[in-house]
Amino acid sequence: MELTKEDMVKLFTTMLTIRRFEEKVSELFLGGKIPGFIHLGIGQEAVAAGCCFPLKKEDYIANTHRGHGQCIAKGADIKILMAEIFGKATGYCKGKGGSMHLASLDLGILGANGIVAGGIPIAVGAAFSAKYRKSDQVVACFFGDGATGEGAFYESLNLASILKLPIIFVCENNHWAEFSPQSTHMDIEKVAQKALAFGNIKGETIDGNDVITVHNAMVKAIERARRGEGPTLLECNTTRYRGHYEGDPQKYRPKDDLESAKSNDAIERFKTFLLEKNIVTSKNIEDIEGEIKPKIDEAVKFAEESPLPLPEETLKDVYS
Amino acid sequence: MELTKEDMVKLFTTMLTIRRFEEKVSELFLGGKIPGFIHLGIGQEAVAAGCCFPLKKEDYIANTHRGHGQCIAKGADIKILMAEIFGKATGYCKGKGGSMHLASLDLGILGANGIVAGGIPIAVGAAFSAKYRKSDQVVACFFGDGATGEGAFYESLNLASILKLPIIFVCENNHWAEFSPQSTHMDIEKVAQKALAFGNIKGETIDGNDVITVHNAMVKAIERARRGEGPTLLECNTTRYRGHYEGDPQKYRPKDDLESAKSNDAIERFKTFLLEKNIVTSKNIEDIEGEIKPKIDEAVKFAEESPLPLPEETLKDVYS
């Protein structure tokens, strides 16, 4: 699947939508409009966009606490997403989940997860189900570098490998887990190397801030999965701009680490590429920005104007 | 550390003691004298003997449900061991633990474990402690091939690798976990390959039924650990003769698998070697057998004659 010019514009639009959405979330959170914990993926948009683009609607994703981007890239409506982050009754989870628990089964979003590595075994279960039902679906399972500390990560890779399940384990390696650098969590450089512990898993490390590279690697991994050849562990090196959560001043972070991250901005890089290759003009870019802004505003308006859930809602939805 | 002739005789004696001890346990269990579940390591004696021989008394081991052999090799008194297996008040755990929970801190035996992979995180903790206390101790952590399914196994390797702890992860790969072959649990041939997922762990696969090979590999791993260079994952290929537990008729097991296992008997192989190299004579072997037999009988007698714990003992030892 070669990317057409149109595709590239779509990809760019997705990335920029994620960025503007999250910038707005940050602003609203710091302004006291959003409760709870917020983890932003600003700087990591190429992974979400590049991985989700080649997925079909019926395909699944499972993601993490840092999960707004993948939801948007998988087709979530940013109004409903924003409403959920606000804790409103109109949100994807009726306000019961919030930012850490975004899910929409209709869109194949099996759920962001507040437990590090908690979504990985579930993603494997979905891949098992796809194979069982011979549905040709695949699963993209997102997690961070820190998640490789958890036993559940390895158990899941092992099981998926043995059963040759149609799953792509996407490690968003932003080289930080909360306030600790990658070296606290592993003593190897490349997460993809961990694939060597399992027989049927193909490991690959790519530049996760280059959306086309991400896309192409994902296409190959999806094909491999659909052919029944087994899982891929796709490590996408990327960059976290913000603190672990909003409000985290990142005191622990060396200055040049953050600076070098920002000089490797996925959106800037893609923009330059698109301009240089004459795929878009500056005007086009402005237009895209111009289209996104009102949508974000609309999402905020929707969220702000939406009702809070009624207190008694608390007691509902526990059982089917 | 080169093995002297004397050492080899000691090693042989240990292996044969384990074999005779367990044969006796089997007989007693099937005769209804021993309650509960019994898992025998008959066929795997070279791993226990070869790995424990180069350990010092102060060094630690942590082992598994199939744990008689390592306890004997680490210096356990077979009388007290047998008494524990009988559930007698004179046993290592006063009858509270039984075969699956043999432990003796005085001997550095941190405990057999009824939970697959349950002892591995604990062994890592002991290795951390050794490093913390600068005691020059090392830990040998035993587990089976099936234990590599558990997340705790990987978490532990990762932590030990990052902290460069003085530990040797000894995988007793008997190619079966309960009633399932290795292929149910992993899709690679060599467990040692899993070391590649971690930075400071050295993986090595050896013939676990050749006690000298085991010993020599262990000596290197111990040296590496004491030098502070990090853990070794030492995979010892070995053979389970008996069922998973006593009473298991092994119907699931291909006949030739068991036969080929038996034709690779660690004790027979070592005996042949010792005889061929003129390290021992047939007479010596007979003498060794002759020395072991009364000791086993004595252990049985001790266990049989020992009192059962008083019922009220149940309520004691819960807290310090």
Place this chain on the structure above:
Amino acid sequence: MPETRYVRAINDALKEEMERDPKVFVAGEDVAIAGGSFSATRGLYEQFGKERVVDTPIAESSIVGLAIGAALTGLRPVVEIMFNDFVTCAMDQIVNQAAKIKYMFGGKPKLPLVIRMPAGAGMNAGPQHSQSLEAWFTHIPGLKVIMPSTVYDAKGLLKSAIRDDNPIIFIENKILYSLKGDVPEGDYTIPIGVGEIKREGRDVTIVATSQMVHKALKAAQTLSAEKIEAEVIDPRTLSPLDKNLIIDSVKKTGRLVIAYEAVKFCGYGAEIAAIVSEEAFRFLKAPIKRVAAPFTPIPFSKPLEQFYLPKDTDIIQAVKEVVAN
């Protein structure tokens, strides 16, 4: 009605539900080729093949995760945790994921999955193979917890569990596996959340679970000879609990003994006592009594394990105390 064994009733329920619904599959450690450690899944692999009867690695977290992901996407998994004790390795998946997914995702998802596991002591299996941890699960909203005591209940409740759209913890009992009992031919189910009076009586209510139901019945028989008629109630489903069945009985008898095999302190029976002391206090003529295990791990050695286990004689004594009161 033909007689069969408890473990066989489990096996039949699995078989029949798998025949009935191709979405039902079974996974776990040694459940396929070996037919399960206690033979509960025997023959399923031969009948349904390796797609639907799956041997997994020893990896409880990912076994439960497998079930969750499959249930979320249209299947109806029944997974086995080999011993209740090993569920400690899967608590995140059960408690933070399975139990909460429907709720935290706003009510839409259905999560039809069953996690079977045998609990209980009495086999000299020692401290890590004998626990009864049901009280952990009953404390978790979003889970249903079923603990059948008879062959009939085991089959009927497992079928209901498999057809239910919620995550279910189905706790069997190792000692009961060999129990014999009658089951009707053909299909039947037992509603989840409905307890049963296993024996009627007017003098005292005994609420008992799992193996303790049989000890309670035995105790009731002995007591009957002394003209004390005990009513024995088995909640069968621990969560949701058929509260009124118990309250109504206490209203009649005025006396309550609760028998469970788990450790007494903070065990499931504490909740029964609490409910009754909240909601039927005025009907109580005597203190509530609990018969349960002491506050120790489960020892290996025979005399210790025997001492540990709550017995019918303990129930008799408790009943006599509350009746005398």
Place this chain on the structure above:
Amino acid sequence: MPETRYVRAINDALKEEMERDPKVFVAGEDVAIAGGSFSATRGLYEQFGKERVVDTPIAESSIVGLAIGAALTGLRPVVEIMFNDFVTCAMDQIVNQAAKIKYMFGGKPKLPLVIRMPAGAGMNAGPQHSQSLEAWFTHIPGLKVIMPSTVYDAKGLLKSAIRDDNPIIFIENKILYSLKGDVPEGDYTIPIGVGEIKREGRDVTIVATSQMVHKALKAAQTLSAEKIEAEVIDPRTLSPLDKNLIIDSVKKTGRLVIAYEAVKFCGYGAEIAAIVSEEAFRFLKAPIKRVAAPFTPIPFSKPLEQFYLPKDTDIIQAVKEVVAN
């Protein structure tokens, strides 16, 4: 007495015990360089260095395993589980290993380790970051469970926990971290297993834990204006429980309300109710009442979480009901 905050009291206790005993070390996720997610370990890394203050991978099982192995071999670990909810990833190590090692190995080993973790809702942290799972641990013989409600208690009990030779689950509270209170200068400890009457009263006994102690005290104040004098008891140590303190109080007041933040069904308060209905039944003048959370996961959205949380007004209402009775 100087005033400080709850989290600071924890921090001071850690610091002082590490100064006192070189065998004490701290490990966990982000406890070293970052000083802990809630700053409970702030400054320790700078003072004691990376050997004694260890940042671990995100791996709760092996964090607890680290503590067990170290405790078995002569050290006194204090490890942090970042949120109570994450302890679900470490249950085997805590329950099958730490809790049972001394017993199943025949009594010889000592296992001096502390596992700290913050519980509780009220921060809109959602269903996987807000639970109160203390009842799981109190059901497990071999563990001690401590849940301090005041700044003074937090420091004194943590010091005792670190000096104790048993595995201890030390449950802090996220909302209480910012609570202010007085602590004496210098060293002091509070005995494990001794509860405290936080307020004397003659009309009703309120047993409350953790954050609910403060709500109970607030309720007691309101009730006092209406001439109802509540006695508020904080067990502080949930296991072992200072049972007699509660029973004696109930003997005096004849009425009992139990307040805890966890889900009511099968929560810790059920045990208190059960004990009293067993051992002080004759002194009870009214049904026991429990004030606790409803049977749902903890919702994210503000009005829902507020609805979810048990409140001082709920306690007031419960007290009025039992007093009217």
